[in-house]
Structures are given as C-alpha cells and as structure tokens.
Amino acid sequence: MDLIHCCVRWPWKNFPTSKTSLFQKEERLRHYNPLPLTVPAFSNRMPAQCVFSRIEGKGKRSPPPPPGGAPAKLAAASPVASRKWRSSAHALRGAPRRAQTPGSVTYVQSNLPRRPVPRSPRLRPGGAARAPGAGRTARSHPGAATCPFSAKMALASGVRFAPRALLRPWSSPVELFHHDRYRHHEPPAPVHYEDKHVSVVKVWGGTEPSRYFLITARIHKWPSGILRLGGINGDDISEAPRVCPWARRWVQTASAGPAAALSTGAGPSLPLFLLLAEWVAVMKLRNPPVNALSLELLTELVISLEKLENDKTFRGIILTSDCPRVFCAGLDLTEICGRNPAHCAEYWKAMQELWLRMYLSSLVLVAAINGACPAGGCIIALSCDCRVLADNPKYRIGLNETLLGIIAPFWLKDTYVNTIGHRASEQALQLGSLFPPAEALQVGLVDQVVPEDQVQSTALSEMARWLAVPDHARQLTKNMMRKATADRLLRQRDADTQNFVSFVCRDSIQKSLQAYLEKLRQRKG
Numbered sequence: 001m002d003l004i005h006c007c008v009r010w011p012w013k014n015f016p017t018s019k020t021s022l023f024q025k026e027e028r029l030r031h032y033n034p035l036p037l038t039v040p041a042f043s044n045r046m047p048a049q050c051v052f053s054r055i056e057g058k059g060k061r062s063p064p065p066p067p068g069g070a071p072a073k074l075a076a077a078s079p080v081a082s083r084k085w086r087s088s089a090h091a092l093r094g095a096p097r098r099a100q101t102p103g104s105v106t107y108v109q110s111n112l113p114r115r116p117v118p119r120s121p122r123l124r125p126g127g128a129a130r131a132p133g134a135g136r137t138a139r140s141h142p143g144a145a146t147c148p149f150s151a152k153m154a155l156a157s158g159v160r161f162a163p164r165a166l167l168r169p170w171s172s173p174v175e176l177f178h179h180d181r182y183r184h185h186e187p188p189a190p191v192h193y194e195d196k197h198v199s200v201v202k203v204w205g206g207t208e209p210s211r212y213f214l215i216t217a218r219i220h221k222w223p224s225g226i227l228r229l230g231g232i233n234g235d236d237i238s239e240a241p242r243v244c245p246w247a248r249r250w251v252q253t254a255s256a257g258p259a260a261a262l263s264t265g266a267g268p269s270l271p272l273f274l275l276l277a278e279w280v281a282v283m284k285l286r287n288p289p290v291n292a293l294s295l296e297l298l299t300e301l302v303i304s305l306e307k308l309e310n311d312k313t314f315r316g317i318i319l320t321s322d323c324p325r326v327f328c329a330g331l332d333l334t335e336i337c338g339r340n341p342a343h344c345a346e347y348w349k350a351m352q353e354l355w356l357r358m359y360l361s362s363l364v365l366v367a368a369i370n371g372a373c374p375a376g377g378c379i380i381a382l383s384c385d386c387r388v389l390a391d392n393p394k395y396r397i398g399l400n401e402t403l404l405g406i407i408a409p410f411w412l413k414d415t416y417v418n419t420i421g422h423r424a425s426e427q428a429l430q431l432g433s434l435f436p437p438a439e440a441l442q443v444g445l446v447d448q449v450v451p452e453d454q455v456q457s458t459a460l461s462e463m464a465r466w467l468a469v470p471d472h473a474r475q476l477t478k479n480m481m482r483k484a485t486a487d488r489l490l491r492q493r494d495a496d497t498q499n500f501v502s503f504v505c506r507d508s509i510q511k512s513l514q515a516y517l518e519k520l521r522q523r524k525g
C-alpha cells in the first residue's frame with residue numbers, strides 16, 4: 001500500500017472518542033444518518049491524504065508508535081505532525097492485526113487526490129435527473145472502476161465500517177456515506193444456498209418499507225436536479241418509515257421538482273438519500289421425515305446462523321420447516337439411543353451451541369411454525385424472538401420430556417419460564433403438556449396463530465415490525481433480557497454435558513427411550 005501520507009484527523013465536529021459513542025455513532029448512521037447536517041462538504045477542502053485510524057478497545061485511541069518511531073526530521077519540524085505520523089503509520093503498517101473484538105471499530109477515510117468534478121447529471125425527459133451512483137445504477141457508478149479504495153483493501157485492513165471510504169468526489173458530484181455492508185455501492189449479493197439439511201431458500205427484499213436502509217449522499221454542486229430517489233430497484237422510498245422526518249421532508253420537497261427544492265434555500269448542500277434493501281433470510285429445516293435434530297442438522301444450523309450473522313447485510317432470519325406437518329420433532333432420539341457416552345457428549349454440546357447461538361443472536365429470529373413442535377423443536381422456537389403458529393390442532397407445541405421419562409435441563413426450563421412464567425411452566429413441564437394452537441396462544445408460548453397459508457406472510461410482517469426498531473437498541477435489550485439465562489449455561493456447560501451423558505446413558509433411561517421410539521414407529525404402522 002502506498003498510503004504513506006497519513007494523519008489521524010476527524011473532520012467531523014465532536015467526533016466520538018469512546019468506544020461506546022463510536023458504536024452509537026455507527027448505529028445512528030445506520031438507522032437515521034443524522035450526520036449529514038453537521039458534516040461539511042469537506043472533500044473540497046481537505047488535502048490529498050488518506051486518513052486512516054484504527055481504534056481498538058477502550059482507552060486505546062492512540063496506539064503505541066511503531067518500532068523506529070517518526071522520522072527525526074519530522075519530529076524536529078513539528079511534534080504534532082510527528083505524533084500524527086506515528087499513530088497513522090502504526091495503523092498502516094506497524095500495528096499487529098488483531099482480531100476485532102466486539103465493539104472495536106476501525107474507521108477509514110479515503111480522501112485521495114481529486115479528479116475533476118464532472119458536469120451535472122443530465123436531466124431526464126420529464127424533468128427527473130438521476131444521480132450517478134443512485135439507485136439501480138449503483139453498480140455502474142462512474143467511479144466504481146477507478147475508486148482507489150477497494151473493498152479488498154478495506155477487508156485487508158480489517159475495516160468494519162467505513163464512512164466516506166467510498167467518497168468519489170473525483171468522479172461524481174455526489175458523496176456517499178457508506179456502510180461497509182454496501183461495499184462499493186453494490187447491492188448485497190443475494191444469498192441462496194442449500195446445505196444438506198438447511199436451505200436458505202430465499203433472501204427477502206420484499207416490498208416492505210422496513211427493508212430499506214438509509215445511506216446519504218451530499219451533492220457538491222447542486223445539479224439541475226437530482227430527483228430520482230429510490231431503493232435498489234428504483235422503488236419510491238419517500239414513504240419508507242425508517243426515513244427520519246427531516247429526510248422525508250427533503251425527499252418530498254425534492255420530489256416536487258428542482259424549483260421547489262431550490263426554493264427551500266437548501267440547494268447546494270441538500271443531501272441525497274439512497275435507500276438500499278435490507279435482507280432477511282428464510283431458513284428452512286429439511287431433515288425428513290420429521291426434522292429431528294440430528295448431529296448433522298445441529299451442526300449445519302450453527303454454521304448457517306454464523307454465516308448469516310457475520311454477513312452484515314442480514315438483519316433477520318425466518319426459521320421454518322421444509323417438511324410437511326412437522327416444524328421440528330426435537331432431539332433425534334437415534335442420536336442418544338444405544339450410543340456411547342462420547343457420542344452423546346458431542347451431541348449435547350452441539351445442542352447447547354445451537355441454543356446459545358439462537359438465544360443470543362443479534363439478528364431478529366422469527367419462527368414460522370408450520371407443523372408439530374414438540375420438545376427440542378419447541379426450544380428452537382422459544383429461542384427465537386417471535387413465534388407464529390399455523391392454526392391446525394395437530395400442530396402442538398410444548399416441552400413433553402417427562403412423557404419420555406427424561407427431564408428438561410435447567411436452561412430449557414429457564415427458557416420456558418422466561419416465556420410463559422413460573423406457574424404455567426411448573427404445570428406444563430411436569431405434565432409434559434403439548435399445547436394446541438389456541439392454548440399455546442393463550443399461555444403465551446406463541447405470539448400469533450394464523451391460518452396455515454398465512455404463516456409465512458405473517459412471519460414477514462412480524463419481521464418488519466421487529467426490524468423497524470433500531471438494531472442497537474433492540475440487540476442490547478435482548479441481551480439484557482437473556483444474558484443471565486445464557487450465562488448460567490455458559491458457566492456450567494461441562495457439568496451440564498456430564499449430567500446429560502450420565503443421565504441418558506443409564507440403562508433405565510435407555511430402555512424408556514427405546515420404548516418411546518418403538519411406540520413412534522408402531523404408531524406409524
């Protein structure tokens with residue numbers, strides 16, 4: 001990299017200094033982006049430099065100097081410049097590349113030599129002009145091929161969030177404030193993958209306004225009119241609820257025509273809003289005949305969740321079943337019947353892992369329960385944030401462990417109690433109750449009961465409702481509500497595994513599990 005001339009400089013006033021406020025700033029930008037009001041059109045003024053700073057963890061804003069320190073000449077000429085050189089050079093080449101810890105943020109700002117600003121975009125017939133880089137044409141943005149700050153570089157340097165990393169004043173009159181989820185202005189590539197038992201069959205953009213993500217652009221020189229505002233499909237976004245009020249006003253003004261926009265007096269510094277889609281994965285379980293949680297399925301689920309969680313283009317997952325009439329039959333009894341202790345331990349650890357991942361997931365998880373949902377299946381559903389159950393009396397839900405002669409471990413019990421309360425859990429757990437839809441709704445096990453053909457669409461609407469809440473507030477609240485329960489398992493994970501293994505490997509338990517499986521098989525016949 002030849003980004004030698006670097007300095008740590010934040011042109012934003014009051015740039016946040018603490019890790020928390022950085023995080024908040026990132027989240028604000030993500031949801032409402034109130035920043036443009038305070039951000040000057042700085043790229044017209046800043047020198048040709050690349051500003052690069054790494055901020056990792058609390059109290060570590062100034063990283064230690066790299067070996068060798070700043071050049072003596074620079075140090076003598078200007079202690080301030082020397083200090084800046086040290087920290088930025090360290091960031092660029094001296095700093096060991098550490099794994100990003102939660103909350104650690106790396107900011108990169110590119111402000112490379114400007115190229116001539118092209119003329120204003122052409123007015124389209126009918127008066128509406130389209131900003132370069134806006135909407136559908138984002139991929140073919142004129143700067144896309146020449147942008148010196150590539151997504152690859154961003155990734156290589158561990159960038160997580162890069163406001164202004166993709167400014168292209170040299171090629172466009174529009175500056176984009178960009179979240180790294182939209183690296184290079186490209187809409188996120190739709191994910192559509194199939195593993196053996198888990199398929200992410202659909203990546204939902206939908207038509208719900210909540211899918212939109214607001215990014216802002218600032219127009220350097222007010223062109224003859226940039227009026228075409230839209231999502232990646234060119235949809236009208238002026239009614240999107242997540243557009244903050246002042247942005248909506250602007251959109252409305254701009255939509256009324258250039259004259260109206262200019263008459264507001266805000267002309268040259270008006271922001272342009274681009275809304276890109278947010279994505280929801282519909283994840284289907286497919287382990288016929290009954291989606292029993294085999295070790296393989298558990299492993300695939302954990303991997304898929306991790307994939308989606310790491311892909312910042314996703315904000316939610318709808319979990320549903322690909323098997324008719326069954327959402328999930330719970331533990332695969334063949335994984336714990338007649339197996340050795342080592343296998344049972346491995347299996348139980350996978351079960352713990354899945355529960356922990358789901359229960360603490362930062363994504364919104366909605367269970368679209370389109371079939372029977374006993375025992376472990378119920379736990380999967382309860383680990384989601386919201387449950388929509390199909391209205392079919394055969395689709396019962398609950399923890400029926402006692403009927404098999406086994407006992408729900410404490411974390412399953414806690415999940416139950418957290419959902420339906422202590423007394424209801426006490427009763428239902430002892431009796432091994434499986435609730436039909438109406439009762440499940442009444443007791444609070446599910447949030448909605450709807451006709452079978454409306455389960456998916458209702459799940460989507462629920463998702464939209466959950467996604468309308470700013471992620472950081474929702475995530476922190478979720479964490480606050482669930483952490484204690486999860487921590488309890490995390491503290492006792494090994495003991496819990498040992499307990500499970502010694503319990504299920506008992507002869508008496510093995511016999512009753514065998515008998516239960518036999519009963520299931522005979523029932524079929």
Ligand SMILES: CCCCCCCC/C=C\CC(=O)SCCNC(=O)CCNC(=O)[C@H](O)C(C)(C)COP(=O)(O)OP(=O)(O)OC[C@H]1O[C@@H](n2cnc3c(N)ncnc32)[C@H](O)[C@@H]1OP(=O)(O)O
Pocket residue numbers: 289290292325326328329330331332333334372374375376377400401404406407408409412499500503517520521522523524
């Ligand atoms: C310290 C103490 C630690 C103790 C730890 C305990 C941990 C507890 C945590 C979770 C517990 C569980 O999850 S145990 C599993 C409980 N599950 C059930 O009770 C569900 C049983 N299945 C059913 O009720 C029905 O199969 C169904 C309602 C889900 C679907 O009915 P349907 O009529 O559509 O299908 P069939 O019954 O004909 O079944 C088809 C086929 O699948 C086999 N099957 C069913 N369930 C399971 C299962 N859980 N594991 C393995 N196999 C299962 C069934 O035997 C049939 O097999 P065949 O085709 O071979 O006959």
